[in-house]
Amino acid sequence: MANLDPSPATATAAHPDKGAAAPEHRLYAKREPVFNRRIDGPFRRFKWFVMVVTLAIYYATPWLRWDRGPYAPDQAVLIDLANRRFYMFGIEIWPHEFYFVAGLLIMAGIGLFLVTSAVGRAWCGYACPQTVWTDLFQHIDRLIDGDRNARFRLYKAPWGPSKIARRLLKWAIYLAISFATGGAWILYFADAPGLMRDFFSGNAAPVAYATVAILTATTFVLGGFLREQVCIYMCPWPRIQSAMLDEKSLIVTYKNWRGEPRASVKKAEKNPGQFGDCVDCNQCVAVCPTGIDIREGPQIGCITCALCIDACDRVMKDIGRPRGLIDYATLEDCKREQAGEAPRPVWRSLMHTRTLVYSGIWAAIGFAMLFALGTRARTDITVAADRNPPYMLLSDGSIRNAYTVKLRNMQNRPRDMKIALDGLPGAVMWTDDMPREKAVRDLIRKVPADTTDVVRLYVVAPEGTVPQEYGFTVQSLDEAAETDRSDIRFEGPETSQ
Numbered sequence: 001m002a003n004l005d006p007s008p009a010t011a012t013a014a015h016p017d018k019g020a021a022a023p024e025h026r027l028y029a030k031r032e033p034v035f036n037r038r039i040d041g042p043f044r045r046f047k048w049f050v051m052v053v054t055l056a057i058y059y060a061t062p063w064l065r066w067d068r069g070p071y072a073p074d075q076a077v078l079i080d081l082a083n084r085r086f087y088m089f090g091i092e093i094w095p096h097e098f099y100f101v102a103g104l105l106i107m108a109g110i111g112l113f114l115v116t117s118a119v120g121r122a123w124c125g126y127a128c129p130q131t132v133w134t135d136l137f138q139h140i141d142r143l144i145d146g147d148r149n150a151r152f153r154l155y156k157a158p159w160g161p162s163k164i165a166r167r168l169l170k171w172a173i174y175l176a177i178s179f180a181t182g183g184a185w186i187l188y189f190a191d192a193p194g195l196m197r198d199f200f201s202g203n204a205a206p207v208a209y210a211t212v213a214i215l216t217a218t219t220f221v222l223g224g225f226l227r228e229q230v231c232i233y234m235c236p237w238p239r240i241q242s243a244m245l246d247e248k249s250l251i252v253t254y255k256n257w258r259g260e261p262r263a264s265v266k267k268a269e270k271n272p273g274q275f276g277d278c279v280d281c282n283q284c285v286a287v288c289p290t291g292i293d294i295r296e297g298p299q300i301g302c303i304t305c306a307l308c309i310d311a312c313d314r315v316m317k318d319i320g321r322p323r324g325l326i327d328y329a330t331l332e333d334c335k336r337e338q339a340g341e342a343p344r345p346v347w348r349s350l351m352h353t354r355t356l357v358y359s360g361i362w363a364a365i366g367f368a369m370l371f372a373l374g375t376r377a378r379t380d381i382t383v384a385a386d387r388n389p390p391y392m393l394l395s396d397g398s399i400r401n402a403y404t405v406k407l408r409n410m411q412n413r414p415r416d417m418k419i420a421l422d423g424l425p426g427a428v429m430w431t432d433d434m435p436r437e438k439a440v441r442d443l444i445r446k447v448p449a450d451t452t453d454v455v456r457l458y459v460v461a462p463e464g465t466v467p468q469e470y471g472f473t474v475q476s477l478d479e480a481a482e483t484d485r486s487d488i489r490f491e492g493p494e495t496s497q
């Protein structure tokens with residue numbers, strides 16, 4: 001449905017056996033800097049809103065506090081790799097609950113499919129980190145070098161004191177933003193105030209400095225100098241999304257049947273009815289952050305930011321022609337409009353089968369995760385039997401098995417937990433910190449807050465006990481009274497059967 005050739009540039013090479021030159025297709029075109037013009041309009045203001053919100057969330061989130069009591073960190077969002085925990089406000093994810101993280105990643109992927117199927121590359125145009133930081137750096141360009149024409153003149157000007165000073169100032173601001181970006185990232189992995197103090201006092205871990213250096217460098221280079229090259233050549237998503245669009249997807253579209261043939265306003269006035277609405281002002285190209293011409297049709301460089309719509313609508317208003325020459329539209333609606341029919345409302349365009357399927361899957365996974373999160377137990381027991389030896393025969397003929405038991409207290413307070421044997425008649429148990437003479441069928445352990453307590457347990461059964469399945473149960477001795485069970489096999493001599 002679209003020309004998605006990322007390398008429209010061609011070169012000619014002379015063939016020694018032919019007099020004519022043949023085009024040579026290149027996989028990569030040398031970057032030509034894009035000097036996009038400032039524009040104001042609904043889509044530009046929406047980009048401003050998204051940029052401010054996303055940057056505020058990224059930089060401010062590590063500094064938010066959340067009271068979890070005296071036994072847990074008070075950082076609202078924290079990826080605690082040292083203790084293998086993930087905290088997000090009132091939610092705490094343990095290593096054995098990684099399926100929640102997997103579910104979030106699946107929801108993010110399906111959400112991306114949903115957005116692309118419904119409104120094209122809106123993620124790329126507004127919320128992608130590459131887009132957000134590139135947009136920020138382009139505003140720095142305008143602040144230091146001026147708008148489009150001034151930046152172009154400075155780019156072509158020879159190097160001199162003025163140009164060097166402007167470049168150094170601009171690159172210094174790039175570097176400061178890039179350093180803040182890398183510095184904010186590491187704050188998600190440790191207590192933000194403490195890590196910040198350690199970082200600037202030289203006491204932070206080497207991995208913190210290495211991470212900040214890498215992220216500073218990548219942000220500086222990708223946002224400051226590669227920009228649209230990342231979207232066209234480095235990112236795989238533009239190529240994937242082309243398979244997810246169809247004639248029912250809303251995309252930024254140039255209505256060529258209405259705009260062609262192009263002519264200036266004066267020429268069109270002299271020849272009424274012979275030319276289309278496009279006055280060939282190139283404003284749609286001038287404002288594009290990737291420098292493409294939307295009038296050439298959908299292409300891989302279009303990130304669906306819709307700034308060309310703002311520019312074209314302004315021109316149409318100035319010359320007294322209807323807006324929408326460049327617009328968000330489906331190919332189906334474009335055919336209807338070309339045939340003289342009224343276009344469908346936007347909400348109707350969003351209600352096609354693929355979008356509804358993606359929405360249903362996304363919502364189902366979300367509800368399933370909420371249900372699992374709301375019903376999960378905060379108490380857990382796992383039991384692992386010793387393998388060598390699997391059992392021991394004691395002098396009185398009884399049989400002993402040894403186990404490593406892990407009691408997990410997922411609450412932010414210490415709790416007493418009762419461990420009991422379920423099955424295995426006549427058996428009793430004891431731990432390393434109690435004598436065998438005090439062996440019992442159940443015992444109580446105090447498990448610290450937000451901790452997995454490892455206990456060595458010994459279970460002895462009377463002489464003649466045959467190998468069999470039984471279980472350990474645990475119950476929290478608080479108002480929640482949560483329980484869990486772990487099944488295990490009691491090993492013994494087969495001759496006892």
